[in-house]
Amino acid sequence: MKIMKLTFFILWGSLTFHSLVYGIEVDGARDESYGDPVAVQNIQTGFGDPGSELNAAYALVSEGRLHLMLTGNLEPNFNKLEIFIDSKSGGQNQIIASQNPNNDNWAAKFDGFTFDSGFSADYLVILRHGFNGTQLDLDFTELGARGKGSLVGRFDPVGLGKTGPFEASNGMVLGFDNTNSLGIGSNQGQSANRENAALVRTGSELAIPLNLIGSPKGEIKICVMINGHGHDYLSNQFLGAMPEWTRNLGTNGQGDFIQDSSLKTIDLNNYEGDQFFVIPSSGPSLRILDFSYDFASGKVSITWASSPDSFYTLQSSIDMRSWQEIDDGIESQGELTVHDHLISDDKSKNRFYRVVKE
Template sequence: MTLGLAVPSAFAGFATVTVDGTVDAAYGAALAVQNANTSFGDATSGNLIGGGGSEMDALYVAHDNTNLYLCITGNLESNGNIHLVVIDNFDDNSGITGAFAGINGADGYFQTNGSGNGMGGSTFPSGMNVDYLGAFKCFNNPLEWRYQTSTDMATTTAFGNFATGATTNPAINSQNGYTFALNNANTAGVAGTGGGFPASGGPPGSVTTGLELAIPLTELGTVTLGTTQLGIFVAHTSGDANFFSNQCLPPAATPQDHFATDPNFTTLNTGFVTYNVVVPVELSVFQAN
């Protein structure tokens, strides 16, 4: 007797992700979960625009053969504050370790220390040799995106503003190979007491909506499926990236108030998540005789 077992074509350990601001099952478990109430206000309305605050509740990571997918659950307030993404491609030894002097140019989010704005002067988590920076923000009504990246830690690219046309959740747009999605429906997760208080309110690991990104793998240097590992760290800052909230993932070892200017994430003992860019294993029709 021949049995035919039809299995949908997919990739084991590989993502089938819809970028819509909501965590897909393909992500699996969160790689980091928040431990501190947010110091940058609590989002209480569930509205895309004017929700009242920003928080980073949990970090999810997935990939396919084209993109790296990140979902930072929580909220990104539509006031121009920034979700900052920091990535180390372990295959590339040309990045920046430790203190970051800064990079001039573009919108200044990665500006040199002492310029009065930008994240220059901050110190990356211990063990990271950073190859990629991304700053992602939104503002106005209807919502507009703005983002800036560095793919070589020497120059910056500002892609400017682009309108979403969105006034309600979710806002979903693509530009230059990136896809951006924001769903600010969350009103649970960590509370807004700040001040170094441990996470309270709803469990941060239960939040399923937030900022979701598809980042082209080509932005991350040479990525070899099956061997490349990525180190990933995210943090929330003011609109000029000069003043840091207390929200980052992985979080500081002990809940803090604002990290403020020039934070040292090594001494804060945040660490970073390690993500394996696995080889796709195709599942197809299996015949059992």
């Protein structure tokens, strides 16, 4: 059984009740709640090992946030981790500098750049760090002539002595752990070991409020890439991944750096596969909505928000460390599911319960 989402509730002394939502700790280390990767790297990096590389992407939409975990490394020389988001209708399949805010000079350098035909960018997140890791910057941009872009956070992970959570001014939360040493190799363009890539557990992690990206109800598409410090020399590290034998794209798609030029000749349609990945529609957030408890009979009745065509497991604990399965294969009853559980042992004990989406 793969745990996708959890929601907790506590039966305290068999008398009172309150609910807790199980959250992901945004600290740059992958939580098990993410489940399987939505994209895995195919090729070894052309930006050094472990200089800058993208190993795998994990994503989860929960409690009004998009949680995004990108395992790998980002070299502390102000290389850019560029995260383009397609989450609403419209957007730009080809970047036009004059129709975008130009924070950090990104739009001028991406002028003319073309995404895969199935992707039109609505938002951009830029992450960069330098000065031996003591400066970590986060920009957020809404694309379009009326869009705005700005620096929303500057942090010092070294001075603070932690990897997160770092809270940005617009409500985003960042985690950053650059300690990965496993890597995917630096034989530029050669096939990477995908199993090793999927084993990496640390990197860049974001929790993005959905209202920042148009409050999407359907699927979300993400295109991630590592770029040079001036936004004008693309590596071969993308998720979705580039095909085998792809070397650094550079400024012109041929690996060359061209001074004072944009990425205008790069068209991702010229590369096999999609250089983006899709996060499916999440459905309603899993949460406890109501309960009832009859002390005399020991009957607990639980109601939670559920997704159609889904199955759930009910678990119990007295210490929140060791969990016992009460019932599994509980079939969804639609948008709401009600399930009864009978307490047969000591009714005076404090009890913790959780509902797990299978």
